[in-house]
Amino acid sequence: MRARAVGILFNPHGEVLLMRRRKEGRVYATLPGGGIEPGETPEGACVREMLEEVNLVVEVIREVLTLENLGNSEHYFLTRLLSGEMRLGDGPEGVRHSDENWYSPEWVPLRRLDEVNLVPEGVRGLVREVGEGG
Structure with missing residues (x-):
């Protein structure tokens, strides 16, 4: 296990970028x-991962949270x-994308965030707070 860096990116329509996943039967x-x-x-x-995962070049605005998740430090950054x-x-x-291990980046409106199985669950409030200007 190693430390992780995570990007939070919003578009002008108030939607947050999420990576939808299907892995081992879980969505x-x-x-x-x-x-x-x-x-x-x-x-x-964070910048490298955003490019690798969703083909976007971003800049880090600020770190909004560091949390411990399953024994790892996770650094969450608001990006532009x-x-x-x-x-x-x-x-x-x-490279790993397949029918059994599926990835799909998509914009999700903040008002629909509760409809998404976002993990870890603890970041849902953070995304909402940052998206609303916090």
Whole structure:
């Protein structure tokens, strides 16, 4: 296990970017992010992971939360879009994508956030708070 960096990105319509997943029969969503590589800063990992997972170049605005999840530190960053077209990126998720291990990035309106099985559950309130200007 290693530390993770996670990006929170909103579009001008008030929607947050989530990665929908289907794995081992479970359907859920996560915020885009992944492991911090040796020698990499959490901010740098966030930028890299957003490009690898969802094909978007972002900049980090600020860290909004660090939490312990299953024994790992997770760094959550509010990000701003610089460029790119949202799609499944060319990183590990794109390579592993299959009918059994499925990834789909999508924009979800904040008002529909409760309809999504977002994991970890504790970030739902954070996403809502940050999205509403907190």
